[in-house]
Every structure is written in structure tokens, then in C-alpha cells.
Amino acid sequence: MPWWPAGYARDAEGRAFEIAVGAVLTQNTNWKNVEKALANLHAAEALGATRILNLDDETLAELIRPSGFYRIKTRRLRAMTTAWHGAGGLHGLQEHPTPGLRDWLLGIHGVGHETADDILLYALERPVWVIDTYTRRLFHRLGFPETAARKYDQLADDLLTDTHEPSAARLAGWHGLIVEHAKAHCRAKPACGGCPLRERCAHGKGMDPGG
């Protein structure tokens, strides 16, 4: 699966679980901080479901501390890991249809719509739109002002229909492009004339929200 920045695992099961861990840790957090937490877990040889479940809360919290919100993320990561392991890991989860998987994910403490769809798309390779802040903002500024207020499920369904239900690989590619474009825009300081995907970057402060 393209784009999702996961790099420690060497097999499909490990990679899928690493993506799920990243999806929890990246909640309201810059990805660079998540990378540090993932590196800590890898260095401690704890980047696996059974290994995380064998850690006590204090140790796990210390390992993921760079990702911020480390106390609540310790609980959320443990809940997700317990559910993942209980379901039989990647192999067990792949036997279920997408709607059922999504409901199952949303029932896990600490897994909301975006985190569930990150896991569905990148770890389980299911064709779903990930409606993160960048995606919502992009469509809003492309001339769909109702995007900001529309409920997550409705927006995700509408986008899937409007884009003619593309493959998971294509959806992952598009989502990756949106995120990378948002980041690159802000890095390209001299050329940045206002970033359409960022609320207020250092160069686009005060820009018209309508784009």
C-alpha cells in the first residue's frame, strides 16, 4: 500500500499493526513526533501486539511519550492492541467485510472515524475515504462550503460515490497527495503564496478561509 510512512515491519502482519499503532499515536500530533515514539517502540523490540500487551502502562507511556497525550494514548493503544490481538491480527480481520470491520473499530476505545478509516485504508487495504483535517479543508476550499459542517459518515459516503468508488490503492494515493501537498506547501517558503490546505501556516496567516 503506497504512502503511509511505516518502515520497521518486514511482513504484512507487522506492517499492518505498525500502521494501526501510528494511526492511534498521530491523533492531533505532528507525524515527526509519532516517528520518535515508533522508533522507541522498535528499539525496545515492542512493536508487536503481544509485546505491547506484555508491557506495563508506565513503560509503554514512556516509550510513546514523544507523541504527546501519552497517558491517554497509552490507554487507547492498549485497547486497540487488545482488540487487534483478540481478533486474530491481520489474518483474522481480513475475513470480515468492510462495514463490519468499521463498526468493530469504532467500538474500540480511542478509535474514532478518522483513526478507523486510516486503519481500514492503509492497514487492511479497504477502499474508504479518510476525512482528515486536510481533506475536509481541501474540499471546502475547492468550492464545497457544506463540507465543513457535513457529518463524517455522510461526507465519506458522498466522496466515495462522487469519485466513482476507486480502489484502495488509488484512495491511499490521493490521500497521501493531499497530506504531502499540505506539508510541502509550507516548506516551500519563498514560493508559498498562501497555503490552501493549511489553516494558518507561517506564510499564509490571515488568508481568506474561502481560498
Add this chain to the structure above:
DNA sequence: TACCAGGAGAAAA
């Protein structure tokens, strides 16, 4: 020093 970053759950209104 202040603000922001790929949210989610709980509490309050």
C-alpha cells in the same frame, strides 16, 4: 512566548 500539529472521549449546555 504563543501557536500549531493527519483526534477522541467526557462533560456540559
Add this chain to the structure above:
DNA sequence: TTTTCTCATGGT
């Protein structure tokens, strides 16, 4: 049902 508050570190 919707809105607000809380959680927290690291970079700019």
C-alpha cells in the same frame, strides 16, 4: 444533539 473542555509534546 451539539458544543466545549481536556489531554501534552516538540517544532517554528
